[in-house]
Amino acid sequence: MNGPLTSSDIAREAGVSQATVSRVLNGSDRVAPGTRDRVLAVIERHGYAPSALARGLVTNRSQLIGVIVADITNPFYPEFIEAIGESLAARELRMLFYNGGLGDEEAYVRLLLEHRVEGIIFTSALRSSQAVRRLVDERFPLVLTNRSVDGADCDVVVGDNPAGAQAAAQHLLDLGHRRIGLITGHAEASTSVERAAAFATRLEAAGVELPAHLVRDAAFDQAAARRVAVEMLTGPDQPTALMCVNDVMAFGALNAARSLGLRVPEDVSVMGFDDIPMAGWEAFRLTTVRQPLAEMARASVRLLSERIAERGRPAQRLVYPSDLIVRDTTAVPAPDRRAAEARR
Amino acid sequence: MNGPLTSSDIAREAGVSQATVSRVLNGSDRVAPGTRDRVLAVIERHGYAPSALARGLVTNRSQLIGVIVADITNPFYPEFIEAIGESLAARELRMLFYNGGLGDEEAYVRLLLEHRVEGIIFTSALRSSQAVRRLVDERFPLVLTNRSVDGADCDVVVGDNPAGAQAAAQHLLDLGHRRIGLITGHAEASTSVERAAAFATRLEAAGVELPAHLVRDAAFDQAAARRVAVEMLTGPDQPTALMCVNDVMAFGALNAARSLGLRVPEDVSVMGFDDIPMAGWEAFRLTTVRQPLAEMARASVRLLSERIAERGRPAQRLVYPSDLIVRDTTAVPAPDRRAAEARR
DNA sequence: ACGCTACATGAATGCGCATACATGCGTCAA
């Protein structure tokens, strides 16, 4: 009576062979109804659970999917993880979860491979990720979600960052902003780079300058964004609006404004990107760009399991639309506002 | 060349036996330095990763720990998961992650057991959980974090809920509040029950009534708490303060107040419990009760791995202190709402 | 009644590894 029961234990008690137990477990085979019921009864009675280790060893299918997240405390990710978890469960797949995946990706991937995961979902790969490129070269099933990696020809699920960022820029331009600060994420994150580039391009096209000191990196981090925003809002050449390439950093900017006694949007406008659920909370009411996060998460799982089933298929790149969501953190810039009020 | 390399492949190429490869992989054994280097070179060259499935089958150690969370989108959990992940990694353990564990716990646990997890961390067990009790009966290694289960004699890591809730009650009483609303979590969650009970007791001891219609359940959910708070703040017998048994619900209450145009703390005071990082954000500046979340998470992992090593040891219950953190959402009550409005 | 088929089931095998046991070699004391 050491450790969990085995299929042989069940077989003995049910008076059949181990092979038969295996057959009823896997349903498909032809087993006499009476035998099946008898075996199932024994399984039920003991709460027998077949070993996924042994099964995986034989079938070469671990039922495990590795999911790598850079920072689960960043409120962007939980939504994703939730949706991924649901999709995985629906496909009889379990999640081997790794948080902090930015550091030594190599080590993480190694561990995942030891456990013979059938595939990996990277939610926060860096553009230059060696680990990702190597896996792609080996045709190991993986999908990049919300990010892409330079030169890696693999399945990718992203939002339409350029369109979203341009819409954001246009929104601020339309309001009349001409001095705009941009808070970017990690310089190695495609998401940040794409959004920042498109935003800058749109501004440039409208003849609005985006000086270097108004473009700051905050690595997708709330606290860092808060610091950077404080600096921009107290430094020279203060912006009338702050664009952040994700919502979490926009919360940081909002916190910064509040800590400085500035009103949003009266004194500064703030924009985010992603439209995570918190962005809609009364505490924020953040103007942002919506991405269909849950849908993107589901698509990632779908793509991954399709690739597992068919390794040779051509890589797909799914691009989801981005929609401008105007809430309460953006308005006409302050000077104009005064003028407008005076005009009345 | 199907599937990953095996130790036999490595052995063949290194000119040794499979057993020797296994020996160098597991370090300990006496292997000639020259042989070891040769084998390691081959392993390195091919990026060979030994199968955790096969190893687990032999050693009966999967290196997997199941972690069950009720709702990862609840900002309380990511902190926990992060800390748990780090502790697990430090012990060469991986996280098999399950979100949504409140629903069919039975099914989840079954899956975890199939994968032969060495232990399970429940972060959101319900008081009456059958699944937990059964596991405890079977002496399966598990620890309950932030929750306890009635009649389950197992390792538990919790904050000092009674002390924290009493401190919260005392704080509101000291400020002069006499009509206080209480928003509770899931009625089956020990955390909620303990906090609510201690809070009520303290009020009662001070001769302050806590009428039934001012005690509402919001299941630890932000949106539900928001709804309930709106009802209490617009209904009859409006409270001057709202105590929420966790921070996330306090955010809901804050959102409710804001949506009603009520100022916090001038018109209503709001308190939470947990002191998750967001509670300190300028957007909230929530008065709350701090629990050492990361420490509790680490202790959970420690307890679990100790129990895995020694199944027979007596169950431990670790109680961590709770500290009142006074920030900006609590103040002396407005004499009454009308007076407050008249003043404006 | 006989032989044949279809089907239910058992026996045997191997997945990749750790480990107990066996072997062969060098070393050292006598």
Place this chain on the structure above:
DNA sequence: TTGACGCATGTATGCGCATTCATGTAGCGT
């Protein structure tokens, strides 16, 4: 020089399961 011993390494085995092949039995037609 010899036998005993220790060390490095090889051989054999089994973990729990899926699966292939072998076997026996019932059911069928003629």
